Amino acid sequence: MISDAKPDRQTWGLDHQFDSVDQQRESSFLGMWIFLVTEIMFFGGLFATYIVYRGQNTDGFVAGSHELDITLGAVNTAVLIGSSLTMALAVWAAQTDRRKATVWFILATILLGGVFLGVKVVEYGAKFEHHLVPGPEFHWPGPEKTESVQMFFNLYFLMTGLHALHMIIGIGILAVLAWLAWRGVFSASNHNLVEGVGLYWHFVDIVWIFLFPLLYLLGRSG
Template identity: 60%
Template sequence: MSNAVAHAEAHGHAVPHDALQHHFETMQQQKEASTLGMWVFLLTEVLFFGGLFFAYLLYRVWYFDAFAEASRTLDISLGAFNTAVLIGSSLTMALAVRSAQTNQRSATVRWLISTIVLGCVFLGVKVIEYADKFEHHHVPGPNFVSESVWAAQEQIFFSLYFTMTGLHALHMIVGVGVMSVVTWMAAKGRFDEHYYTPVEMTGLYWHFVDLVWIYLFPLLYLVERHN
């Protein structure tokens, strides 16, 4: 590093940033590469969840009455509350990235911790909802109980419900883990206005998790609520 600084000073170049890897020309190029990589990963995630959404839509068209009936057993107020919590966590995440961009270290840490807390609130509500499903024997399998003529088809709904919300929750658990590391890095002063890529990439991931829920909420909780 000192050689690089001496070289830069001798030739009148700008001093390279500490976080600049040797295989990149500029910080801008390095950030662009990370952003591209992250979006390609998110592309695979779109396909991953896309297949599940398609399976859901197909069965919903086949067994609409069963899906409507099963959907009504979900607690709409808990679902709506969680939607608000998750959108709120996207706001705090966006503000964390903004604080990192403007080199406000303590604000970055504060917003990241807020995001983690909101993420945990979401997961906590999900635990309450899952526990309720187990209690009422709404979990597909040998212990499933339903008086409906659509009992078998309702299990398809609940299978999709647990698969999709479960995978979504798993993504959130991973996100909370990643955010904890990034928060620690931010607290250590690893970021400044020229280098905050980990905060921004974590933000992209977290907003994607929010996106999945934006579709899951109406599809699972609001199949047919009128009449």
């Protein structure tokens, strides 16, 4: 990389376009937050679609949500919140120059993310067995219109699938982060990347916090 920065204490890790470490840190966080705004708009389109179709197919959506495993969903919610905790601890460890703790907390986050995806695989498998995957094999024995219930499962798979894709990407990034942390790249004065990835991970967590009630809980009491 071409850089004018001299390798002294004040400017180590400073890219050439910035004047100070503070400016670089503020820029990278602002960039990350703006990226998360785009992610909110992305999932926002799906949420809007969900709301419109729920209004048009309320019966089918209620029936569909009864087919989801609320226990597994709740367990997964707890697992994901736990992973956000370990991620926050990884950021704290990086900020306070604890190299080994940083690595371990990132690995714990990866593990919990893996557990979440594993549970999701079990849930998806059950839907295959019950012919609840949209397509020619879809079968709905209940009194509700088949298209209505199928629309619920269209959105269920799209929304949880895109969420899972974000998790998989996040786990990949975390793996690189763990390797960098193990090599001792991060320090009290240089941990922007850990914090940025942390923001992303919390965002993916929050998406699930909205998906869980929308897909599993809404209409359940009725």
